[in-house]
Amino acid sequence: MISIQNKHFSAPGSNLDFAASPDGKHAWFLASWHPESSHELEELQAEIKLEIINAVPLGISKLEIESWMKNLFSEFHWKLHARMRKGSLVEKGISLFFGVLFEGELFFVQFGRIFAVLADAKSVTAVGKNWKHAHVSTAEDLELLGYSEKDIRVKTQRILINDEQSLIVAPGVIAGKLFAQLTDKNSLDALLGSFASATNAMWLVLSGKPELQPKKRKKLTRLQISSIILLLITLLAVLYISFGNRFLDTGARKLKMLFRSRTSQLEQLPRTLNISNAEVIKLMDKVVNSPARNIVCSVAWNTDLPYSVTANPAFDLDHIYLAAGKTLLAYDKKTRNLLWNVNLESDIISLRMTQASLVAGLANRNVIGIRNDGSPAWTAVTNRESGAADKPATAELTNSNDARIDGSILVIPEERGLSVLDSSRGEKLSGLTLIDELKYLSAYDSFANCFYAIAGESLICLELKILN
Numbered sequence: 507m508i509s510i511q512n513k514h515f516s517a518p519g520s521n522l523d524f525a526a527s528p529d530g531k532h533a534w535f536l537a538s539w540h541p542e543s544s545h546e547l548e549e550l551q552a553e554i555k556l557e558i559i560n561a562v563p564l565g566i567s568k569l570e571i572e573s574w575m576k577n578l579f580s581e582f583h584w585k586l587h588a589r590m591r592k593g594s595l596v597e598k599g600i601s602l603f604f605g606v607l608f609e610g611e612l613f614f615v616q617f618g619r620i621f622a623v624l625a626d627a628k629s630v631t632a633v634g635k636n637w638k639h640a641h642v643s644t645a646e647d648l649e650l651l652g653y654s655e656k657d658i659r660v661k662t663q664r665i666l667i668n669d670e671q672s673l674i675v676a677p678g679v680i681a682g683k684l685f686a687q688l689t690d691k692n693s694l695d696a697l698l699g700s701f702a703s704a705t706n707a708m709w710l711v712l713s714g715k716p717e718l719q720p721k722k723r724k725k726l727t728r729l730q731i732s733s734i735i736l737l738l739i740t741l742l743a744v745l746y747i748s749f750g751n752r753f754l755d756t757g758a759r760k761l762k763m764l765f766r767s768r769t770s771q772l773e774q775l776p777r778t779l780n781i782s783n784a785e786v787i788k789l790m791d792k793v794v795n796s797p798a799r800n801i802v803c804s805v806a807w808n809t810d811l812p813y814s815v816t817a818n819p820a821f822d823l824d825h826i827y828l829a830a831g832k833t834l835l836a837y838d839k840k841t842r843n844l845l846w847n848v849n850l851e852s853d854i855i856s857l858r859m860t861q862a863s864l865v866a867g868l869a870n871r872n873v874i875g876i877r878n879d880g881s882p883a884w885t886a887v888t889n890r891e892s893g894a895a896d897k898p899a900t901a902e903l904t905n906s907n908d909a910r911i912d913g914s915i916l917v918i919p920e921e922r923g924l925s926v927l928d929s930s931r932g933e934k935l936s937g938l939t940l941i942d943e944l945k946y947l948s949a950y951d952s953f954a955n956c957f958y959a960i961a962g963e964s965l966i967c968l969e970l971k972i973l974n
Contacts, residue, residue, distance in 0.1 A: 507531060508607055508667055512698060512711040518547040519706025520677065523555050527564055534563040537603040539620055539677040539708055546593055550600070553589065557582055558604065568608050572662040573909075575604070575615055579651070579660045580909045584953050586652030588823060599650025603675050603710075610667050610714055615660055617651040619678035625691040626671045633673070634663045637681040655861045657906060657952050667714045675710040684709075797913040798972045801926055803938040806956060806969040809842055818898065819948040819958040819965070820857035820864060825878060826958055827864055828965065829854035834866060836880060839954070846880045859949075898947035898959075902929060903970075907952050910972040917957070919947050924957075924968060938968065 507530060515522040519540050526533035536558055538551050566574050590598045601618025614634065616622065621637035623630050632638075645653055667673055672691045676684055680701050687697055694711065701707055726734075817829040825845065826837045834854060835847040856867035863875040863883050875883035898919035905911050915935065916927045922943055926936040942962030950957060956969040 508533075508610055508612075508712050508714055510711070511672060511713040512695065512709065514698070514702060515708040516706050518545055518551070519543045520708035521551040521555070522708060522710060523558075525559075525564065531607075531609045532564055533607045534558070535603070535605045535607070535675075535710060535712070537620060537675055537708060537710055539601040539618070539706060540595070541597060541619075541679075541706065542595055543706065544595055546595060550589065550593070554586075554600075554602070557585075563606050566606070568611070568613075571606055571608075571613050572664075575606070575613065575662050576660045576909050579604075579615055579617075580657065583651055583654075583658045583660075584823065587655070590652045597645065597650070597653075599645060599653025601648075601677060602651050607712075611664065612667060612673065612712075613662055613664050615662055617658075618648050618653075619650075620675060621678060621681045621685070622673060622675045623685050623688070624665060624667070624671060624673055625688060625694065626668075627690050627692065630685065630688050630690070632685070633665050637678060637685055640678045641682060659906065660909070667712060669714045669716045671714045673710075673712045675712075677706070677708055680704060680707060680709065797911050797915050797928055797930075798935070800971075800973040801915065801935045802971040803924055803926055803936045804969055804971060805938070806967040807842075808964050808966040810964050811960075812963075814963065815946055815960045815965075817854050817857045818946045819960065820859045821948060821951055821958060822859055822864070822878065823953060826965070827857055827859075828960075829857055829866070834876065834880070836878075848876075848880045850874065898944060901950055901957075903950055907950055908955060908970070908972065917950070919944055922961075924959075926970070940966070 509530075510524070513522055515537075519542065521536075521538045523536045524533060536555060538554055540547050561574075561578055586600070587598075590600070599618060601620045603614065603616045603620040603622065605612050605614030614622075616634050619640055621635055621640065622633050623637075624633050625631075640648065649658060651658070665673070670691075672694065674684075674688075674694065684697055684701060688694060691713075698709060698711075701709070811828070811830075813830040813833075815828055815830055820827040821839070824839055826839055826842075828835045828837070831853050832850050833847055834850060834857075836845045837843065838845055850866065850868060852868040852870035852872065854866050855869050858865045858867075863877055866874045866876060867888075868874065871888050873886045873888055875885075877883050900919070901917045902914050903911055903917060904914040914929045916929045918925045918927065922941070923937065923939040924944075924947075925934060927934055940959075940961045942964070944959055944961050946960040948958040954967075954969075955972075956967050959966045959968050
């Protein structure tokens with residue numbers, strides 16, 4: 507069984523939480539770390555802990571735990587991203603380690619500068635992300651939770667902690683020195699004590715220990731065994747006399763007849779399997795290789811517009827941006843109320859959201875970067891010929907766009923709607939027909955799981971409902 511051998515954290519820069527089932531064989535562990543020591547971190551770490559507790563990790567089965575962890579942290583990344591952008595912390599992301607234990611088997615995810623090794627009496631082995639080059643990695647490379655302005659890649663790790671092995675989890679400021687000096691688990695406690703005074707010090711040590719031997723059951727005595735045998739013989743004799751001396755013969759004959767009838771049915775089975783073999787293979791291929799069990803494309807909402815749109819819509823976490831001639835308009839995603847509009851120097855023929863700003867391509871060959879309050883950030887001149895606005899294009903969606911997808915799907919714009927295809931087999935998974943002509947279509951909104959379409963004079967939200 508697994509037990510906590512050593513743990514330590516220093517608030518507010520680091521935090522450590524865990525919970526276990528009554529028998530101690532099912533548990534979860536949460537460790538978070540940040541290089542700053544602001545009291546704002548106390549509230550932030552409380553939010554992270556509350557998010558984990560509300561998700562009830564101990565209620566998730568081993569078969570579902572990996573997909574559950576991917577979905578949980580993919581969605582929580584965006585919540586944390588919005589929260590940290592509003593705060594005063596210099597580094598807009600947090601390092602986190604979260605693991606769920608099933609007896610000796612640990613499923614975990616790690617983000618940022620928290621690393622882990624598995625140690626026994628002879629060696630120390632890195633598990634998950636390697637700590638050796640963390641000091642020269644950028645915040646983007648470290649994948650701090652909540653830092654990136656795009657979907658984060660959630661990778662679930664799985665390890666087995668055997669008896670006499672220890673899992674050590676520590677942040678980069680300690681890991682670089684601790685893991686380099688650690689040669690075996692016997693020197694661990696002495697080394698950990700020397701790091702207790704480090705800034706925002708934190709560590710967690712889980713150790714595998716052999717279970718206590720169960721109590722031996724008492725063996726039956728010879729007298730008890732003899733008594734049981736005599737009782738069974740007596741019971742069989744009574745049954746034999748009660749049903750007559752042909753009881754055994756009759757039973758044996760019935761069993762023989764039953765076996766012969768089943769044999770004739772079994773002989774016909776290969777013929778039946780040969781007939782349906784192709785259909786079975788086709789069905790199994792669909793079940794194993796399909797990107798999702800069920801996909802439905804539907805209209806979530808629509809809004810009539812008092813103007814004609816001239817480019818594909820764009821969006822960020824909070825806004826939807828539309829172009830109407832020279833006018834750029836921004837709407838609130840939740841309320842769909844107009845927040846602001848600005849007039850540019852020429853007609854807008856394309857809109858594109860980048861990590862830094864909204865980029866508008868104009869008919870006069872200028873390209874303008876625009877902040878989320880409508881003010882211009884920069885202007886550049888290109889040699890692109892002015893022409894018609896960008897039109898809806900086929901989009902490929904994979905697991906990096908939506909964690910609910912296995913493999914990939916194609917979303918193909920049609921004259922009056924969309925078709926969703928399995929990209930590996932070309933099978934149509936879903937479709938949607940609109941009343942008016944589809945003029946423009948945005949990129950896929952991974953946060954809201956939808957596209958924003960312009961059909962006729964309306965803005966329509968096309969939602970992808972995916973079951974997997």
